[in-house]
Amino acid sequence: MIKDISDFWLSQPITPCETIQIGGVDVVVKRDDLNHEYVQGNKLRKLKYNLIEAKRKSVDTLITFGGAYSNHLLATAFAAQACGFKSVGVVRGDELAGNAAIWSETLFNCQEFGMQLVFISRSDYRLKEKSQIFQHLIKSKPNSYMLPEGGSNHLALEGVSELIPEMEQQLTTSPTHLFCPVGTGGTFAGLVKGVTKQNWDCKVFGVAVLKGLHGVKTDINQWLKGVQFDPNFVILDDYHAGGYAKKTQELSRFCVTFEQQHQIQLDKIYNSKSFYALAHLIKTGVVTAKDRPLVIHTGGLQGGVNK
Numbered sequence: 001m002i003k004d005i006s007d008f009w010l011s012q013p014i015t016p017c018e019t020i021q022i023g024g025v026d027v028v029v030k031r032d033d034l035n036h037e038y039v040q041g042n043k044l045r046k047l048k049y050n051l052i053e054a055k056r057k058s059v060d061t062l063i064t065f066g067g068a069y070s071n072h073l074l075a076t077a078f079a080a081q082a083c084g085f086k087s088v089g090v091v092r093g094d095e096l097a098g099n100a101a102i103w104s105e106t107l108f109n110c111q112e113f114g115m116q117l118v119f120i121s122r123s124d125y126r127l128k129e130k131s132q133i134f135q136h137l138i139k140s141k142p143n144s145y146m147l148p149e150g151g152s153n154h155l156a157l158e159g160v161s162e163l164i165p166e167m168e169q170q171l172t173t174s175p176t177h178l179f180c181p182v183g184t185g186g187t188f189a190g191l192v193k194g195v196t197k198q199n200w201d202c203k204v205f206g207v208a209v210l211k212g213l214h215g216v217k218t219d220i221n222q223w224l225k226g227v228q229f230d231p232n233f234v235i236l237d238d239y240h241a242g243g244y245a246k247k248t249q250e251l252s253r254f255c256v257t258f259e260q261q262h263q264i265q266l267d268k269i270y271n272s273k274s275f276y277a278l279a280h281l282i283k284t285g286v287v288t289a290k291d292r293p294l295v296i297h298t299g300g301l302q303g304g305v306n307k
């Protein structure tokens with residue numbers, strides 16, 4: 001039985017905006033890492049209108065993709081169960097099939113929340129919806145709704161863009177610089193959309209967490225088609241520390257010091273890089289004490305914090 005979707009979203013807290021100091025500059029942190037243990041950070045925002053749409057279409061199953069540590073997979077599993085859908089997770093890596101000894105905690109949690117896990121090879125995973133295995137799966141579940149990897153699509157942007165009016169209520173002045181990490185690009189595009197709608201005079205910075213974002217930039221432009229945004233945004237390509245889930249000693253040292261100073265944990269894949277990028281722009285004088293930078297903490301703490 002599909003439950004009322006808005007009940008789940010309305011029962012989540014409004015996350016605080018906290019001001020901390022980085023290099024002598026006041027930085028506002030939107031603590032979306034505090035919104036939900038499993039549907040955390042940007043996931044709560046990105047899933048909202050997708051689940052409403054799934055309900056409108058009267059489907060009974062959500063199908064999505066992810067790696068063994070995917071925040072999106074876990075968030076989908078939990079939200080699906082909370083809202084009365086079944087869920088299927090198509091997971092990268094057929095070596096995991098029948099070999100729970102090498103499963104991540106994320107996968108066990110997904111299963112606990114009722115998600116059926118289907119493991120596919122890396123080459124099939126690259127093909128996603130076009131792979132034969134997925135085509136078979138979708139035929140066997142005709143009453144389903146497909147969420148792309150990372151949950152990024154037009155409806156995800158709608159949910160993320162709601163952060164802007166929410167923060168407007170919380171802040172006395174709007175920020176001059178807004179920062180977030182960029183994986184599949186939906187969060188960044190949603191922020192650009194929200195800033196545009198709210199008429200904020202604010203530059204949006206997306207910090208790429210992986211190398212070679214060409215496809216992601218194409219997707220972002222596609223999602224933002226028709227949005228009359230001032231091209232006042234930029235994707236920073238220099239802070240991925242070697243690629244997805246990679247780190248440098250400097251990045252690790254930054255995270256340890258940051259967490260000690262501010263008691264805010266940073267996940268090792270996404271927020272460690274966006275917070276580091278902001279600190280670096282402050283250190284190099286690009287962002288100064290005259291500016292009002294704001295960084296969105298997008299959660300991801302289940303996937304492992306910096307150690």
Ligand SMILES: Cc1ncc(COP(=O)(O)O)c(C=O)c1O
Pocket residue numbers: 041042071072150152181182183184185186187188267270271298299300301
């Ligand atoms: C915690 C966290 N932050 C940021 C991102 C990046 O968001 P997006 O994929 O919308 O670029 C992700 C991945 O989706 C994530 O799990």
